[in-house]
Amino acid sequence: MSTVEAATAAVxxxxxxxxxxxxxxxxxxxxxxxxxxxLWPVSxxxxxxxxxxGPDGRHFSLESYxxxxxxxxxxxxxxxxxxxxxxxxxxxxxxxxxxxxxxRFSETRLAGYIQALALFPLFVPSILLAYALxxxxxxxxxxxxxxxAVGLPKIPSPYLTPWGPIIGLVWDNLPLTLLIILAGxxxxxxxxxxxxxxxxxxxxxxxxxxxxxxxxxxxLVAASFIILGLFSAFTLPYLLxxxxxxxxxxxxxxxxxxxxxxxxxxxxxxxxFMICALFAMFYVRSVARTRREQSS
Amino acid sequence: xxxVMRLDWKGWLIAxxxxxxxxxxxxxxxxxxxxxxxxxxxVIPQKFGFRFWGDVLGRRDVxxxxxxxxxxxxxxxxxxxxxxxxxxxxxARMNFPGRNLFFxxxxxxxxxxxxxxxxxxxxxxxxxxxxxxxxxxVLIQLVSTLMFMVWIPVSAFxxxxxxxxxxxxxxxxxxxxxxxxxxxxxxLPAITAAVLLTFVNTFYETEVAWLIGAPEVRTVPLLMIRxxxxxxxxxYGAILSLIMWVPSFLLLIVARRFLGAQALGRAFA
Numbered sequence: 110m111s112t113v114e115a116a117t118a119a120v121x122x123x124x125x126x127x128x129x130x131x132x133x134x135x136x137x138x139x140x141x142x143x144x145x146x147x148l149w150p151v152s153x154x155x156x157x158x159x160x161x162x163g164p165d166g167r168h169f170s171l172e173s174y175x176x177x178x179x180x181x182x183x184x185x186x187x188x189x190x191x192x193x194x195x196x197x198x199x200x201x202x203x204x205x206x207x208x209x210x211x212x213r214f215s216e217t218r219l220a221g222y223i224q225a226l227a228l229f230p231l232f233v234p235s236i237l238l239a240y241a242l243x244x245x246x247x248x249x250x251x252x253x254x255x256x257x258a259v260g261l262p263k264i265p266s267p268y269l270t271p272w273g274p275i276i277g278l279v280w281d282n283l284p285l286t287l288l289i290i291l292a293g294x295x296x297x298x299x300x301x302x303x304x305x306x307x308x309x310x311x312x313x314x315x316x317x318x319x320x321x322x323x324x325x326x327x328x329l330v331a332a333s334f335i336i337l338g339l340f341s342a343f344t345l346p347y348l349l350x351x352x353x354x355x356x357x358x359x360x361x362x363x364x365x366x367x368x369x370x371x372x373x374x375x376x377x378x379x380x381x382f383m384i385c386a387l388f389a390m391f392y393v394r395s396v397a398r399t400r401r402e403q404s405s
Numbered sequence: 406x407x408x409v410m411r412l413d414w415k416g417w418l419i420a421x422x423x424x425x426x427x428x429x430x431x432x433x434x435x436x437x438x439x440x441x442x443x444x445x446x447x448v449i450p451q452k453f454g455f456r457f458w459g460d461v462l463g464r465r466d467v468x469x470x471x472x473x474x475x476x477x478x479x480x481x482x483x484x485x486x487x488x489x490x491x492x493x494x495x496x497a498r499m500n501f502p503g504r505n506l507f508f509x510x511x512x513x514x515x516x517x518x519x520x521x522x523x524x525x526x527x528x529x530x531x532x533x534x535x536x537x538x539x540x541x542x543v544l545i546q547l548v549s550t551l552m553f554m555v556w557i558p559v560s561a562f563x564x565x566x567x568x569x570x571x572x573x574x575x576x577x578x579x580x581x582x583x584x585x586x587x588x589x590x591x592x593l594p595a596i597t598a599a600v601l602l603t604f605v606n607t608f609y610e611t612e613v614a615w616l617i618g619a620p621e622v623r624t625v626p627l628l629m630i631r632x633x634x635x636x637x638x639x640x641y642g643a644i645l646s647l648i649m650w651v652p653s654f655l656l657l658i659v660a661r662r663f664l665g666a667q668a669l670g671r672a673f674a
Contacts (some may be wrong), residue, residue, distance in 0.1 A: 129499070129500065129501040129502060130501070131495070131499065131501075132495040132499035132500065132501030132504070133501050133502070133503075135491040135492050135495035135499070135510055136492040136495050136496060136501075136507055138488035138492065139488050139489050139492045139511075139551050139554075139555060140492075140507050140510060141509050141511060141553065142488075142547060142548055142551065143511060143514070143548070144510075144621070146526055146544065146545065146548045147513050147514065147517070147522065147548065148513065149529075150522070150525040150528070150529050151517065151522065151525055153525070153528075153529065154525040176529075190493060207415070207419065208419055208423075210417055211415060211416060215413070215416065216411065217416060219413065219416045219417070220416065222420060223416065223420050223423060226420070226423045226427050226428070227423060227427070227467050229427055230427065232651065232653045232654070232656060232657040232660075233431065233650075234609035234611075234626070234649065234650075234653060235609075235611070236609065236626045236629050236630070236649075237434070237613050237629070237646045237649060237650060238430070239432065239633065240432060240629065240632075240633055240643075240646050241430035241434045241646070244430070244433050244434060244437060244631065244639065244642075244643070245429060245433050246430075247431040249445045249446070250433075251429065251433045253445075253446070254445065254446050254447070254448055255448065257446045258446065258448045265590065271408065277432055280427075280430075282428070293624075325643075337518055338518075340518040340521070341517075341518035341519035341520040342518075342520070343520045343611075343612045343613045343615075344612060344626075347630075348630065348633055348634075357521075357608075358535055358612075359522065360522045361520065361524045362520075362615075362616055365527055365528065365531075365616075366525060366616070369670070371479065371528040371531060374527075374528060375524065375525050375528055376524060377521075377524070378521035378524040378525050381518050381520075381521040382517055382518065382521055383542045385517070385518050389515070389516045389517065389518075390516075392515060393512045393515050393516050394567055396512060396515060397509065397554075398511060401555070
């Protein structure tokens, strides 16, 4: 009897081991891709930018970073990117929050229309958006036509100024920011707001003391998501933004393709990684947490 | 009811502002694409018509770009499904060493600003001669699809009712039969969603194509960049925009029918 049990246990174990091996084989391809096309290039870039090749092999050096942080041109591009990222984050939060609050606490048909409109940019590729914005806000675009028709002066066109990418990126990122904030607002109950209203709190007090404290984490995740997106933005800054100074996306591409300086391009990339590291951590942690909640 | 009506000025304000901000640029493109003559500063085009549609559809570069984009998206999606779906089954159902670590490793896709990541890959691809190479583009685009193709189906595989599978086994169904008749129907919606999202996202992918593929690989978004930078006839860009929008439009219809807003958010974010 005990031999039979031992035998079944052995068979079972072998079975589990076999499945373990099969499992590893099944996940091998995508995991290898992650390793080869994310971890490896990033590690190589960090290593190569932190070392120089001497006569006796590679040794540690901060030379490429010293160049980046003493080069006025690079610094101006970095500064522009930081400014645009900050402005976009503030604008997106300020625009999304009222819309999200409205959607969370009203059940009118109008709310359905607003939600559909606000989520619509999910279905507009950014390259199409770039074209549409140029035709609308560019010189002699639709906005100019409409203003002239009612006898007002033309707008100073945001096209090819930093405001071009800002408008485009806000437009593009509105739906996901809104969805993140909506998810956070589901933790704020209508009862708590009604209670505050009953004791005489105004709209602003409700927002400041009841709503904001409960969605602080959500706002941080939303901001992290936006900032990560902004530092990797390429299409909209490239097509709508100024040539000098330019945002990090177009700048990195020009450095590697036109200036043909892979080392500086890598340095620029690692600098963006560093600046985004903290935000990336917040964002990744929240994605991992959502995932755990879903599967449990 | 009247109370709600009276209080809803906020709703109308939001709706009005959004209508202008979201729809004006898009309607503008649609109008341009059916315009033959529109001289500034007329509010309404002087002449509507389809004349430029024939021109655009007859252009060789347009047809080639559409073919390139479709085949690129199809190849990337097929490869991604081929390597990711078995992996997501393994992550959901099997126990193997390093399972959690490997599963979480897909999060590294989100941990770096994408374009910086592409730059670091490009510096390696330059050395390998993969710049301007169709398969180089396929390889990198494949990486950005892993997240959809692994994570979305994993939840579905985990949510399959195990008791149904065991019941089927008990009445004598073979494992393959169980997989085909019990498991598959329950995970099919999630897999369809992952495949669709992957296809559409790859179709519009501009940055990898522009950084790694140009000038040899010419996709629709890259043709659009060229139109924006150097095409004098406004209608060409407008018409290409409309043609280019078709996959997104199909996704929109599917999403409206099968997904709620929440699921949509999860799928994209």
